[in-house]
Each structure stands twice: as structure tokens, then as C-alpha cells.
Amino acid sequence: MSDLQPPRGTRDILPEDHRRHRHVTETAFAIAALYGYGEISTPIFEATEVFSRTLGETSDVVTKEMYTFDDRKGRSTTLRPEGTAGVARAFISGLRSEPLPLKLFYRGPMFRYERPQKGRQRQFHQFGVELLGVEDPLGDVETITLGAHILGDLGVMDDVTLQLNTLGDAESREAYRSTLVEYLQDFRADLSEDSQARLENNPLRIFDSKHKGDQAAVAEAPLLSEALNDYSKDFFGRVQEGLKITGISYEINPRLVRGLDYYCHTAFEFVTDQLGAQGAVLAGGRYDGLIKQLGGPETPGTGWAAGVERLSMMIAAPPPPTRLIAVIPVGDETRDNAFSLAQQLRHAGFAIDLGFSGNLKKRLNRANKANACAAIILGEDELAKGVALVRDMETSEETEVKLSSLQEHLVCYR
RNA sequence: GUGGCUGUAGCUCAGUUGGUUAGAGCGCCGGGUUGUGAUCCCGGAGGCCGGGGGUUCAAAUCCCCUCAGCCACCCCA
Numbered sequence: 018m019s020d021l022q023p024p025r026g027t028r029d030i031l032p033e034d035h036r037r038h039r040h041v042t043e044t045a046f047a048i049a050a051l052y053g054y055g056e057i058s059t060p061i062f063e064a065t066e067v068f069s070r071t072l073g074e075t076s077d078v079v080t081k082e083m084y085t086f087d088d089r090k091g092r093s094t095t096l097r098p099e100g101t102a103g104v105a106r107a108f109i110s111g112l113r114s115e116p117l118p119l120k121l122f123y124r125g126p127m128f129r130y131e132r133p134q135k136g137r138q139r140q141f142h143q144f145g146v147e148l149l150g151v152e153d154p155l156g157d158v159e160t161i162t163l164g165a166h167i168l169g170d171l172g173v174m175d176d177v178t179l180q181l182n183t184l185g186d187a188e189s190r191e192a193y194r195s196t197l198v199e200y201l202q203d204f205r206a207d208l209s210e211d212s213q214a215r216l217e218n219n220p221l222r223i224f225d226s227k228h229k230g231d232q233a234a235v236a237e238a239p240l241l242s243e244a245l246n247d248y249s250k251d252f253f254g255r256v257q258e259g260l261k262i263t264g265i266s267y268e269i270n271p272r273l274v275r276g277l278d279y280y281c282h283t284a285f286e287f288v289t290d291q292l293g294a295q296g297a298v299l300a301g302g303r304y305d306g307l308i309k310q311l312g313g314p315e316t317p318g319t320g321w322a323a324g325v326e327r328l329s330m331m332i333a334a335p336p337p338p339t340r341l342i343a344v345i346p347v348g349d350e351t352r353d354n355a356f357s358l359a360q361q362l363r364h365a366g367f368a369i370d371l372g373f374s375g376n377l378k379k380r381l382n383r384a385n386k387a388n389a390c391a392a393i394i395l396g397e398d399e400l401a402k403g404v405a406l407v408r409d410m411e412t413s414e415e416t417e418v419k420l421s422s423l424q425e426h427l428v429c430y431r
Numbered sequence: 432g433u434g435g436c437u438g439u440a441g442c443u444c445a446g447u448u449g450g451u452u453a454g455a456g457c458g459c460c461g462g463g464u465u466g467u468g469a470u471c472c473c474g475g476a477g478g479c480c481g482g483g484g485g486u487u488c489a490a491a492u493c494c495c496c497u498c499a500g501c502c503a504c505c506c507c508a
Contacts (some may be wrong), residue, residue, distance in 0.1 A: 022481095022499065077506055081432075099508085131506065132432075133499095143508055211505075227504075276507065286508090297508055324508035347466050381468040389468095396466060410468075 026139025
């Protein structure tokens with residue numbers, strides 16, 4: 018039995034789970050279309066550098082969470098841990114001649130070797146958007162608004178808060194980085210092991226830590242917001258004005274720092290307290306340096322990704338599946354007739370359930386369990402008269418209907 | 432990767448201080464005569480007690496290892 022379990026951190030998505038997943042992704046799809054975002058699919062695996070160069074060689078995702086292997090020709094290959102790097106690569110290799118801005122939407126599985134937990138799997142699904150070629154802070158506002166629109170349509174907006182921060186541009190961040198590192202030298206011994214390493218790699222992320230020593234060290238530290246240059250300050254101000262225009266409420270969280278190196282300026286997360294420790298359901302920010310870093314032309318970008326499983330857990334019951342009409346032959350003699358009747362009705366747009374065995378009783382029982390709204394009973398008696406018996410599964414009422422007018426009669430069950 | 436909790440039929444769980452052939456409810460399959468579902472009645476199948484090793488006359492029950500799930504750290508969507 019243990020051999021037959023799905024691999025650790027993965028799970029089978031059964032029909033009922035899929036109704037939730039589909040509701041989430043189809044809602045996202047529909048709203049993204051309203052904003053003019055076209056769908057893109059990139060490969061599930063890429064050359065390893067696509068991720069290591071963009072997410073940051075020292076980021077946690079790259080150093081310990083990637084599924085990396087050599088393919089048969091010895092090329093280092095990685096199952097994608099996130100979507101943005103692949104989209105950036107696709108932009109460089111095939112979309113450069115497209116007029117900017119480019120608005121893209123994607124969805125699909127992502128892979129991260131992490132310890133599984135509620136709301137965290139090794140294979141999980143994201144949908145996300147990328148807006149390429151827009152320098153204007155209103156670009157950030159558009160993508161955030163789009164995300165809020167989707168969350169609203171999914172009915173989870175009340176369970177979520179938008180946290181916002183700025184990371185500033187490269188110049189501001191560099192300047193701040195050195196003052197922060199200098200400040201933290203005195204606290205070095207109190208820092209967690211992880212954060213001591215972060216001092217070299219990504220000191221900003223120390224703000225994110227829940228470690229007591231880290232928090233104490235950082236409590237009185239100078240803030241990035243004080244170190245921002247005018248451009249960065251103005252940029253952040255305009256993002257906030259834009260959000261006010263669209264009526265989206267947010268709170269500023271100066272400790273919000275993203276773990277992927279490609280972010281700059283805007284960083285945001287829609288977070289919930291309903292999913293235990295895994296609070297972020299839709300998060301992202303601006304990544305102006307990313308495409309250049311990958312070897313493409315300098316192109317600004319902004320976007321986000323959302324967790325399908327996490328949102329699936331938050332939504333109320335998804336819309337029920339379409340109700341079926343059961344076609345039921347009585348006796349072996351009418352099986353073929355029933356089969357072809359089922360086929361005719363399907364081509365006419367009716368959802369038909371057809372079992373393959375059992376007497377009338379069993380088949381009605383099956384229809385009931387499938388929550389069928391009606392059953393069409395076809396026996397020799399009916400066939401001889403050119404009729405079928407239509408049984409309403411709610412009222413148990415049966416009507417004899419001529420086969421020639423069956424479709425009109427069934428319209429109320431569609 | 433670190434720590435804590437858990438693991439008994441398809442599902443939710445009982446299982447007394449280690450002691451005969453391991454139980455319930457739900458679900459599943461069949462029956463309650465000929466062509467009528469959900470209720471009711473009767474019957475049945477299904478467990479190497481997650482896996483491996485050890486202690487013991489005896490282990491679902493105690494010990495060790497391992498696998499998996501959950502929770503937190505961590506990480507992020």
C-alpha cells in the first residue's frame with residue numbers, strides 16, 4: 018500500500034477537487050481576459066540557469082528547493098519552481114517583436130522540494146499574470162487590481178488583506194543594504210544561523226524572519242523607506258495613489274520582503290489567516306531587471322502568481338456539476354436502441370448518463386446517486402409504440418413521450 | 432533541512448493493565464420473485480492493525496528504524 022501512495026508532497030486531484038480547481042482557474046481566466054491578458058504556456062522544465070540566474074543563486078528556492086537533474090545529454094535541467102522566469106525566457110526567445118506592453122496570463126503546475134504542510138505541496142498549481150514593458154507605476158496598479166478582481170469574484174476578498182511594500186530601485190537598495198549590514202554587525206551573535214548567512218546574501222530578508230534574535234536585532238534598525246531616493250519614493254507614492262483610485266484597501270508592511278532576487282519597487286501579498294502558516298494566496302511585484310539579467314533587452318515587468326490549491330481551500334462550495342439525464346434500457350433487447358438514443362441526445366446537447374449493466378432497479382439507483390434530474394426508460398413495450406417513458410427524478414412522475422418529440426420534452430431538463 | 436503529534440476495513444473511528452478466530456457506523460456488493468431510485472429489513476465481501484526489525488510464552492498494544500500525513504520553524508503561491 019505504501020508503494021501505491023502518490024509521491025510525497027503530491028496528490029491525485031479527483032473529480033470533486035477538480036470542480037474547485039476549475040472554478041478558481043476559470044474565474045481567473047475570465048477576469049484576465051477582461052483586462053486583455055493572453056494565455057501563455059511555457060515548458061514545465063527549463064535549463065537550470067533560467068531559474069538560478071533570475072531567482073538568485075543564493076535564494077532558498079534555488080539552493081534547496083529545486084528539482085534539478087541532468088538530461089540524457091548531461092544538460093542541467095530543472096522542473097519549474099515558479100512561472101515568471103519561464104515567461105521572461107519565452108519573451109526573449111520568441112516574443113521580442115511583439116508590441117509592448119505585453120500582457121500575459123499563465124497557469125500550470127510548479128515544483129518545489131519542500132517539507133509538505135497544509136497549503137504547501139511539492140507539486141502545486143499557480144496561475145499568474147505578467148505585464149511586460151510598462152515602467153509606469155499604474156502597471157503595478159493594474160495587475161494588483163486584476164488580482165483583487167479575481168479574489169472578489171471568488172468571494173474571498175473579505176478573508177484577505179493586501180500588504181504592500183516597496184523595495185526601491187537598485188540604487189536605493191544598494192545604499193540601504195550597506196547601512197543595514199553595518200548596523201547589524203553589532204547584533205551578529207544574536208542572529209539566527211540563517212540570518213547570519215543572509216547578512217552576505219540578502220540582508221533585507223532578515224526583516225521577514227520570525228526568529229526572536231532576528232526580530233530584536235531588526236526592531237530598531239534603520240528602514241528602507243528612509244533610504245529611498247526620490248524616484249523610488251515617488252514611484253511608491255504613485256502606486257498607492259493608483260490603489261486609492263481603484264478603491265482597493267491595503268496596509269503598508271515595511272517587513273514584507275520577497276525571497277526572490279528579481280523583485281524591485283513594488284512588493285505585495287494578499288494574505289489570509291485561514292490557511293495556517295501558509296498565508297499568501299496571491300503575491301508578486303515588480304521585476305525590472307529580470308529580463309536583462311537573463312540576457313534580453315532591458316524591459317520592465319510587473320506581475321504576480323496565485324496558489325490554486327490555497328484558493329480552492331478558501332472558496333465556498335463550487336457550482337454543482339451539470340445534472341445528467343439517465344438513459345435506461347429495460348432488458349437486453351433495447352440496449353442498442355438506448356445506446357444510440359443516448360448518442361443522439363448528446364449530439365443535441367443533452368448531458369446523458371448511460372450505465373452498462375444492471376436491471377431497471379439498479380440503473381435507477383445509479384441515476385439517483387449520480388443526481389440525475391430525469392431518466393428515460395426504454396423497454397420493448399415503449400419501443401413497439403414508438404415512445405419512451407420520461408421519469409422525473411424529483412417528483413417520480415412518469416410521462417410517455419413520442420420518440421419524435423423527445424428532445425422538445427427534455428428541454429426543461431437541460 | 433529541524434522539532435512536535437499521528438498512522439487500525441474504501442471513509443470516520445472503537446479496541447480496556449500486552450492474552451483466544453480484530454470491532455462499529457457509513458460506503459460498497461447481493462437479496463426482500465416477473466419492468467421502477469433515495470427509506471426500511473436481511474445477508475455478504477473487504478484489514479499482514481503503514482512497512483521492517485526487536486523484547487516476550489504471547490504484540491494492534493512495549494522499544495528501535497523507516498515511510499507517510501498533520502502542525503510549527505523555514506520557505507513561499
